[in-house]
Amino acid sequence: MMTTTTPVKAEARNLSFFYNGGNHALKGVNMPLYENKITALIGPSGCGKSTFLRCFNRMHDLYPGNKYEGQIVMHPDNTNILEKSVDPIEVRMRISMVFQKPNPFPKSIYENVAYGLRVRGENNKRMLDDKVEEALKGAALWNEVKDRQQDLAFNLSGGQQQRLCIARALATDPEIMLFDEPTSALDPIATANIEELMSELKNKLTILVVTHNMQQAARVSDYTAYMYLGELMEYGDTDTIFTRPTRKETEDYITGKFG
Amino acid sequence: MLAALSAVFTTVAIVGILLYESYGFFEHVALKDFLTDTVWTPLFENPRYGILPLVSGTLTITGVALMIAIPIGTISAIYLSEFASHKVRETVKPILELLEGVPTIVFGYFALLFITPLLQKIFPGLPTFNMLSPGIVVGIMIIPYIASVSEDAMRAVPMSMREGSYAMGATRFQTAIRVVTPAAISGIVAAYILGISRAIGETMVVAIAAGQQPNLTFNPMESAATITAYIVQVAMGDLPHGSIGYQSIFAAGLVLMLMTLTLNLIGHMTRKKFSERY
Numbered sequence: 382m383m384t385t386t387t388p389v390k391a392e393a394r395n396l397s398f399f400y401n402g403g404n405h406a407l408k409g410v411n412m413p414l415y416e417n418k419i420t421a422l423i424g425p426s427g428c429g430k431s432t433f434l435r436c437f438n439r440m441h442d443l444y445p446g447n448k449y450e451g452q453i454v455m456h457p458d459n460t461n462i463l464e465k466s467v468d469p470i471e472v473r474m475r476i477s478m479v480f481q482k483p484n485p486f487p488k489s490i491y492e493n494v495a496y497g498l499r500v501r502g503e504n505n506k507r508m509l510d511d512k513v514e515e516a517l518k519g520a521a522l523w524n525e526v527k528d529r530q531q532d533l534a535f536n537l538s539g540g541q542q543q544r545l546c547i548a549r550a551l552a553t554d555p556e557i558m559l560f561d562e563p564t565s566a567l568d569p570i571a572t573a574n575i576e577e578l579m580s581e582l583k584n585k586l587t588i589l590v591v592t593h594n595m596q597q598a599a600r601v602s603d604y605t606a607y608m609y610l611g612e613l614m615e616y617g618d619t620d621t622i623f624t625r626p627t628r629k630e631t632e633d634y635i636t637g638k639f640g
Numbered sequence: 641m642l643a644a645l646s647a648v649f650t651t652v653a654i655v656g657i658l659l660y661e662s663y664g665f666f667e668h669v670a671l672k673d674f675l676t677d678t679v680w681t682p683l684f685e686n687p688r689y690g691i692l693p694l695v696s697g698t699l700t701i702t703g704v705a706l707m708i709a710i711p712i713g714t715i716s717a718i719y720l721s722e723f724a725s726h727k728v729r730e731t732v733k734p735i736l737e738l739l740e741g742v743p744t745i746v747f748g749y750f751a752l753l754f755i756t757p758l759l760q761k762i763f764p765g766l767p768t769f770n771m772l773s774p775g776i777v778v779g780i781m782i783i784p785y786i787a788s789v790s791e792d793a794m795r796a797v798p799m800s801m802r803e804g805s806y807a808m809g810a811t812r813f814q815t816a817i818r819v820v821t822p823a824a825i826s827g828i829v830a831a832y833i834l835g836i837s838r839a840i841g842e843t844m845v846v847a848i849a850a851g852q853q854p855n856l857t858f859n860p861m862e863s864a865a866t867i868t869a870y871i872v873q874v875a876m877g878d879l880p881h882g883s884i885g886y887q888s889i890f891a892a893g894l895v896l897m898l899m900t901l902t903l904n905l906i907g908h909m910t911r912k913k914f915s916e917r918y
Contacts, residue, residue, distance in 0.1 A: 438807055473809040484804040487823045497808040500818070549808065 390416040390587040391437070391557060394452040396463075398432055401446025406432045408611040409451070414557065416456075419579060419588040421602035421619065423595065425634065429611040430591045434559050437462070437589065438476045439469035455556075474501070477550035478559040482566045483542035485534035485549075490517075490526050493534045493545055497553040512552050519585075520548035521578050540571025547578060558582065560590040564597065576601045595635060599623050607631045658897060661890035668884050674891065680854040680870070682888040683879075689888065691895055693854035697771065697864035698899075701846055702839040704775025704860050705782060709835055712779075713786030714828065720787065721794035722816040733791070736784040744781070748848035751777035756849060769851025769863035777849070778842050782835040789834060793827020794820050826910065833907035837900045843868035867896045 391414045398407035406429050414420050422430035432441075439462065441447040452461040455475070462472045477497070485493050492499075494513045503509060513530070517523040522544045526537070534545055543563060550558055560579070564572040579588060579601050592598050598605050598619065605622040607615045607630075615622060615631045626632045633639040666674070669689045677690025716736075720729050756773040760766045797820050805815040821828070851863030852873050865873070871889045879886045 440803060440807065443803065443806060470809050470811065473807055478807040480800060480804060480807075482800060484798075484800045486801065486804065486819050487825075496805070496810075496818070500805075500808060500810040500814050546804070549804075553809070 387415040387418065389413045389456055391453060391455045391462075393433070393436075394454060396433070396436065396449070396451040396453060398429075398436060398441070398450070399448040400432075400441075401444060406611050407436070410608075410611075410613045412606060412613055412616055414587055414589055415604060416587050417583050417585075418603040419583050419590060419601055420604040420606065421598035422589065422591045422606050422608060423593075423598050423634070424608035424614075425639075426593075428608040430606075430608050431561055432611075433608065434561055434589060434591050435478075437557065437559055438473050438478050439463070440478070442469045474553065475555060476557040476559060477553060477555040478561065479543070479546050479550050479563050481562040483539060483546050485537075485542050485545055488534060489531045490534050490537070490545060491530040494548045494552050496549060501553070513548075516548040516552035519551045519582070520544045521574065521581075522548055538571070540567050540574060543567060543571065543575060544578065547575070547582075551582070555586060557587045557589065560588065562591050562593060565593060572597075595637075607634060609634075655897075658890055658894050661887050662894045664882075665884065665887035665891040668887075669891075678856045680865075682885050683874070683877075687884070689891075690856075691867075691892065693856040694865060694867045694870055694892060695895065696856050696858055697846075697850065697854065697869070698840055698866040698896075700771050700858050700860055700864065701775045701778060701842075701850065701866055702836060703858075704772060705779035705839040705842075706832075706836065708776055708779025709782045709786050709839075710832060713783045713831070713835070714790060716783065716787040717790035717794060717828070717831075718816050718821065721791045722812065722820060733788065736788055739784045740788075742781075744842065744844040745848070747777050747781050748774075748845040751845055751849035763861065766861055767851075767863055769849065769853075770861055771846075771850050771864050772860040774845045774849040775860055777845050778839050781842070781845070782838050785838060786831045786835045789831035790824070790828045793824040793831065796827065797823040829910045830907055833903050833910075837903055840899055840903075841868060841896065843872050847872050867892045871896075 393410050393412045396407055396410045397405070400406055410433060422433060424430050435441055436449060436453060441449070449463045451463070453463050454461050460467065462476075486496060488496070491513055494516050495509045498509060498512055514523065514527075517526060522541060525541060526532075534542065537545060543566075547563075564575050567575065576597065579590065582588060583603075590602065602619045604617065605619045606613055607622065607626075609630060615626060615628050622631065623635060626635060630639070674689050674691055676692070677688055678692055679688040679690050680693045681688050720732060724732065751773045755777055756766070756768060756770065759770075759773055766772070801819055801823055802815055805819040810818070846866045847869040850865065850869060852865045852869055853863055854870065855862055855864040857864060871892055874885060874889045
């Protein structure tokens with residue numbers, strides 16, 4: 382059913398994850414992410430979809446006692462990004478993330494977008510200016526903020542802040558972008574803007590998005606994964622998952638009988 | 641309600657007495673002399689009432705204290721909040737708070753009997769009573785305040801902001817300096833202001849170790865008196881109630897109060913300016 386011709390950008394191989402204290406949050410997940418496609422993760426709260434997403438940029442490393450098993454392999458270089466010898470900072474340089482709640486830094490709009498470049502040691506003004514403009518355009522925010530780039534980012538609306546966070550994540554030219562319920566704190570218009578933006582962004586990069594909103598998954602994604610209790614229950618192209626799911630559980634969740 | 645009222649009443653009463661007694665003082669001494677004369681000798685045959693030497697002593701000691709306390713306090717706060725393990729933090733914080741409880745007279749003799757001789761080895765010409773030694777000790781004394789209040793402010797920065805920074809590939813150090821510190825700046829500034837107020841109001845250490853000679857200088861290597869040291873010196877003597885010398889301590893107290901009031905206002909304004917919205 383899956384188009385085998387689409388190249389794989391990254392894939393989880395037998396991925397398990399244990400939180401500090403032993404909670405077995407992911408159980409042997411095998412799942413490819415296709416290049417320049419949007420993959421949506423759906424499932425009831427606590428099913429492990431955010432946990433899965435946060436494995437991709439090693440966010441779990443920030444908290445002591447967490448443990449990964451299995452692999453996440455990036456293509457084309459075949460790097461297992463969960464390998465101990467791989468620096469999580471290197472991983473985060475290639476895979477960026479947009480969070481559930483907009484989390485701009487207490488800095489100007491410009492400095493927020495330039496942040497990723499600055500921490501990489503880039504201080505060339507001309508280069509930063511160009512990159513910031515490009516990222517703000519890429520996040521469909523340029524027209525609204527071009528004349529006030531030195532304003533504090535907190536002065537933007539919630540939807541604008543989230544687009545700023547997308548611009549920030551975009552500025553470093555990542556290969557994969559992770560979205561953790563990116564619209565759950567936004568109103569419907571801001572949500573529509575973000576969804577439209579995601580559809581444009583997939584031309585440049587690969588997207589993995591966690592969503593609670595079934596319609597959103599159906600609208601924006603090319604592939605959908607349904608997770609339950611830390612296991613990948615069903616994975617396939619979005620049309621198939623939503624119209625002809627093979628498993629009863631998936632159907633129940635999608636139709637709202639459960640969850 | 642009654643308790644709250646009693647606090648308000650006490651404050652009003654203190655300000656009222658300060659103003660009333662100072663009024664008596666300023667009936668004898670012109671405000672211009674008070675603010676511009678460079679000699680403070682209210683208890684001499686020919687008394688002169690220039691507050692400037694006391695203000696310079698206060699500011700010099702506060703300056704020395706801040707040069708010690710702000711860097712060390714801030715770095716300690718960043719370390720405790722962003723780098724220390726849970727165990728280290730839970731051990732160090734109570735010790736810091738314990739340090740806040742050491743009686744200031746202990747610090748005073750620590751300055752006079754330990755720090756001053758030590759400094760005299762480095763600066764042979766240093767007089768026994770000088771402003772450097774109590775300045776350093778007041779600085780040590782306010783480190784725990786600055787560290788503890790700044791650390792609280794940094795801990796209050798939401799984890800989501802740190803995660804945002806890490807997700808951009810930042811290191812721990814970059815996250816601490818470029819994101820957490822600016823996010824907590826209002827609390828950190830509040831900690832500094834608290835520390836400054838505390839340094840300005842500090843009495844015992846300076847009364848013991850700085851000498852009690854009013855001296856218009858900003859050189860920490862000299863001896864001098866501060867506003868508080870003067871007040872304690874006079875209050876311990878046997879001046880008749882209602883005399884001008886007696887009233888002079890209220891005038892000095894009024895200046896002290898105005899200084900800390902100004903600081904609190906600055907602190908309040910800074911807080912508003914940097915008010916964080918996460």
